Amino acid sequence: xxxxxxxxxxxxxxxxxxxxxxxxxxxxxxxxxxxxxxxxxxxxxxxxxxxxxxxxxxxxxxxxxxxxxxxxxxxxxxxxxxxxxxxxxxxxxxxxxxxxxxxxxxxxxxxxxxxxxxxxxxxxxxxxxxxxxxxxxxxxxxxxxxxxxxxxxxxxxxxxxxxxxxxxxxxxxxxxxxxxxxxxxxxxxxxxxxxxxxxxxxxxxxxxxxxxxxxxxxxxxxxxxxxxxxxxxxxxxxxxxxxxxxxxxxxxxxxxxxxxxxxxxxxxxxxxxxxxxxxxxxxxxxxxxxxxxxxxxxxxxxxxxxxxxxxxxxxxxxxxxxxxxxxxxxxxxxxxxxxxxxxxxxxxxxxxxxxxxxxxxxxxxxxxxxxxxxxxxxxxxxxxxxxxxxxxxxxxxxxxxxxxxxxxxxxxxxxxxxxxxxxxxxxxxxxxxxxxxxxxxxxxxxxxxxxxxxxxxxxxxxxxxxxxxxxxxxxxxxxxxxxxxxxxxxxxxxxxxxxxxxxxxxxxxxxxxxxxxxxxxxxxxxxxxxxxxxxxxxxxxxxxxxxxxxxxxxxxxxxxxxxxxxxxxxxxxxxxxxxxxxxxxxxxxxxxxxxxxxxxxxxxxxxxxxxxxxxxxxxxxxxxxxxxxxxxxxxxxxxxxxxxxxxxxxxxxxxxxxxxxxxxxxxxxxxxxxxxxxxxxxxxxxxxxxxxxxxxxxxxxxxxxxxxxxxxxxxxxxxxxxxxxxxxxxxxxxxxxxxxxxxxxxxxxxxxxxxxxxxxxxxxxxxxxxxxxxxxxxxxxxxxxxxxxxxxxxxxxxxxxxxxxxxxxxxxxxxxxxxxxxxxxxxxxxxxxxxxxxxxxxxxxxxxxxxxxxxxx
Numbered sequence: 001x002x003x004x005x006x007x008x009x010x011x012x013x014x015x016x017x018x019x020x021x022x023x024x025x026x027x028x029x030x031x032x033x034x035x036x037x038x039x040x041x042x043x044x045x046x047x048x049x050x051x052x053x054x055x056x057x058x059x060x061x062x063x064x065x066x067x068x069x070x071x072x073x074x075x076x077x078x079x080x081x082x083x084x085x086x087x088x089x090x091x092x093x094x095x096x097x098x099x100x101x102x103x104x105x106x107x108x109x110x111x112x113x114x115x116x117x118x119x120x121x122x123x124x125x126x127x128x129x130x131x132x133x134x135x136x137x138x139x140x141x142x143x144x145x146x147x148x149x150x151x152x153x154x155x156x157x158x159x160x161x162x163x164x165x166x167x168x169x170x171x172x173x174x175x176x177x178x179x180x181x182x183x184x185x186x187x188x189x190x191x192x193x194x195x196x197x198x199x200x201x202x203x204x205x206x207x208x209x210x211x212x213x214x215x216x217x218x219x220x221x222x223x224x225x226x227x228x229x230x231x232x233x234x235x236x237x238x239x240x241x242x243x244x245x246x247x248x249x250x251x252x253x254x255x256x257x258x259x260x261x262x263x264x265x266x267x268x269x270x271x272x273x274x275x276x277x278x279x280x281x282x283x284x285x286x287x288x289x290x291x292x293x294x295x296x297x298x299x300x301x302x303x304x305x306x307x308x309x310x311x312x313x314x315x316x317x318x319x320x321x322x323x324x325x326x327x328x329x330x331x332x333x334x335x336x337x338x339x340x341x342x343x344x345x346x347x348x349x350x351x352x353x354x355x356x357x358x359x360x361x362x363x364x365x366x367x368x369x370x371x372x373x374x375x376x377x378x379x380x381x382x383x384x385x386x387x388x389x390x391x392x393x394x395x396x397x398x399x400x401x402x403x404x405x406x407x408x409x410x411x412x413x414x415x416x417x418x419x420x421x422x423x424x425x426x427x428x429x430x431x432x433x434x435x436x437x438x439x440x441x442x443x444x445x446x447x448x449x450x451x452x453x454x455x456x457x458x459x460x461x462x463x464x465x466x467x468x469x470x471x472x473x474x475x476x477x478x479x480x481x482x483x484x485x486x487x488x489x490x491x492x493x494x495x496x497x498x499x500x501x502x503x504x505x506x507x508x509x510x511x512x513x514x515x516x517x518x519x520x521x522x523x524x525x526x527x528x529x530x531x532x533x534x535x536x537x538x539x540x541x542x543x544x545x546x547x548x549x550x551x552x553x554x555x556x557x558x559x560x561x562x563x564x565x566x567x568x569x570x571x572x573x574x575x576x577x578x579x580x581x582x583x584x585x586x587x588x589x590x591x592x593x594x595x596x597x598x599x600x601x602x603x604x605x606x607x608x609x610x611x612x613x614x615x616x617x618x619x620x621x622x623x624x625x626x627x628x629x630x631x632x633x634x635x636x637x638x639x640x641x642x643x644x645x646x647x648x649x650x651x652x653x654x655x656x657x658x659x660x661x662x663x664x665x666x667x668x669x670x671x672x673x674x675x676x677x678x679x680x681x682x683x684x685x686x687x688x689x690x691x692x693x694x695x696x697x698x699x700x701x702x703x704x705x706x707x708x709x710x711x712x713x714x715x716x717x718x719x720x721x722x723x724x725x726x727x728x729x730x731x732x733x734x735x736x737x738x739x740x741x742x743x744x745x746x747x748x749x750x751x752x753x754x755x756x757x758x759x760x761x762x763x764x765x766x767x768x769x770x771x772x773x774x775x776x777x778x779x780x781x782x783x784x785x786x787x788x789x790x791x792x793x794x795x796x797x798x799x800x801x802x803x804x805x806x807x808x809x810x811x812x813x814x815x816x817x818x819x820x821x822x823x824x825x826x827x828x829x830x831x832x833x834x835x836x837x838x839x840x841x842x843x844x845x846x847x848x849x850x851x852x853x854x855x856x857x
Contacts, residue, residue: 192234208275211263349371391422392406435451469488478524479491529571602634620651651663690709749781776791
């Protein structure tokens with residue numbers, strides 16, 4: 001029976017009715033103690049007739065009152081009078097979302113704005129352990145100021161019918177509306193989650209599904225799930241996806257659509273893990289849109305307030321002067337601060353901030369032990385190992401899911417090659433495998449992964465997996481998706497394993513854009529929190545990388561330079577920067593015949609390329625900082641005498657008489673230079689028909705070269721090249737590049753695309769595979785041509801094996817291991833004389849300290 005004006009319920013006086021429904025009647029009331037207007041909801045008699053239900057209602061109302069969030073209807077009081085339960089809340093002026101939707105779809109900006117407010121309010125409630133379970137447009141109120149309020153929070157949990165309906169086909173449960181199924185109250189049909197539709201337990205992810213259904217309706221003007229009967233609607237929730245927005249005639253950005261679809265995943269495990277993540281994803285889109293709109297609509301100075309330009313100039317000068325003086329006064333407080341997070345000796349492969357913003361997850365190899373994942377608070381380093389072993393961290397989603405590289409091998413620049421992409425929750429659990437041959441990965445704002453996929457000798461940027469946005473015959477590293485999810489920044493390198501390259505960007509339509517100059521070395525990249533800049537670490541020479549920022553328009557600025565190398569790993573939403581200070585070097589070790597192994601390093605990045613025909617000296621490339629951005633070629637004897645610099649570029653091989661070496665100039669894609677080891681002038685060989693050349697070695701006749709290169713649109717392979725005319729002829733299939741030439745010049749031993757060593761005939765005879773050589777690299781032919789020396793350099797210690805080509809029989813020749821193995825993660829570029837008595841190899845050593853930096857702008 002309706003209450004008449006003037007009725008007293010405790011200290012509350014009924015003023016006028018507002019509305020009525022399944023939840024009871026709602027009245028405008030006055031709090032006589034505080035003299036304020038309130039809303040008084042009188043609940044159905046079902047509550048007063050059931051003491052247990054009334055007790056639980058009071059508990060839930062108390063919990064709802066404790067939320068104290070601006071996005072949730074504030075509950076002031078709860079009580080009962082004359083057997084009539086009531087709840088008192090703030091009085092709102094405005095309309096429900098259902099009222100607003102009667103006029104059709106909302107604008108994209110408004111929909112995202114409302115979605116952010118709802119997600120924030122849900123997050124606050126879920127943090128308190130309260131789940132709504134009946135989100136729908138009727139329970140979303142929009143105030144006259146445009147603020148969102150969620151109604152009936154904490155009450156919906158009590159409306160689940162835990163016993164039989166009062167009568168067949170009827171119920172008085174308060175969440176019932178025209179869209180509910182009589183007798184079974186699990187939520188409102190059209191907005192309930194699949195688990196609710198099945199009668200299963202509903203948690204916070206059910207609210208996320210309902211939010212997704214409302215977002216879809218706000219954006220499209222149509223319900224996400226709608227059938228002719230409630231049963232049809234429930235079937236659609238369980239089995240069907242909402243129609244594309246295009247069918248409703250709505251132009252919705254892919255980033256927004258991915259967020260909505262991610263909310264509406266049928267499996268709760270595949271949805272956003274928390275409402276915090278939904279709010280974060282929507283906020284990123286909102287910030288980007290607002291920034292663009294502000295730029296597009298900014299008034300011209302001479303249009304402000306109708307003032308004339310000359311009248312504005314004095315004021316602008318005063319403002320500029322004040323700003324400058326304020327800047328000068330603040331300069332002493334603007335220096336960045338650094339907090340060290342790690343103290344062990346070894347290398348850090350990658351590091352990310354967890355979604356909570358306080359926890360740092362990183363993968364490291366300490367004291368030469370296998371790579372392991374660790375977790376530490378950023379403000380009080382107390383590292384603990386995670387359960388997952390031998391995995392490298394590639395990224396962490398907003399919902400707390402890790403992308404991992406498992407089963408691969410650490411190679412140049414801490415890249416995991418031949419790795420399997422797997423996903424695993426931060427909270428614990430075994431990794432689930434997803435895709436082979438992945439070298440990098442990142443999560444979009446909606447939890448969709450992007451990958452760098454190595455296929456048939458080419459690197460592909462795929463987003464989502466299977467959709468190729470960009471590919472190259474070079475290699476791609478440090479890929480990161482922009483906060484709105486509409487751009488992907490990455491580092492593009494023309495030649496493996498050199499980290500020389502550019503910062504580039506590609507959009508979702510596959511339009512690629514180079515943003516920077518070519519750097520001599522670049523590693524580490526992340527988007528700024530607002531998505532308006534890409535921060536990265538790079539150097540124009542050597543390995544002392546500095547921190548830079550570049551806008552999508554290509555405007556570059558410097559941020560931080562220190563003595564030593566920096567690697568950027570991540571940026572928090574509040575601007576804190578996660579980076580490592582790295583002491584990196586590539587050293588060279590070797591020996592001649594029976595002499596003991598010695599260190600032959602020069603300037604900090606020394607890479608052996610060939611042993612001289614007489615076995616007395618080693619040809620190497622030097623890429624240390626003194627070598628500059630172009631690098632240089634040098635030779636030194638095994639006796640430890642000083643190196644002799646021959647010229648610029650990357651070295652590759654001696655001529656048969658030892659008087660020349662072949663090199664490729666840095667930054668010159670289609671040229672080979674022949675440098676004299678004694679008196680004489682360099683000779684240039686222009687290569688025709690190839691897009692790029694990586695390396696070159698001499699044939700025994702001295703008139704031809706064997707080169708690694710690629711034609712436009714094709715993967716790298718090996719070719720013969722006439723020195724006289726620069727014309728290439730292919731020897732191996734595409735993707736086959738790790739080769740050694742036999743001493744008679746008739747055959748090439750190379751690692752094929754399946755990872756085995758195969759013998760390819762220069763004259764075109766069918767190739768043959770060498771048994772038992774999977775994962776091995778060919779190093780040198782024996783003098784008699786019946787066997788090949790091989791190695792697996794990713795092993796430490798590495799082994800030099802002699803493989804009989806006919807039988808596959810293996811013979812261990814030597815083990816290689818540098819004396820100081822701390823931070824050493826790779827032995828590579830092994831060079832061997834034909835008799836196997838002289839050798840040289842490089843070792844990569846990285847010693848890292850992880851820091852969190854504040855105050856970088």
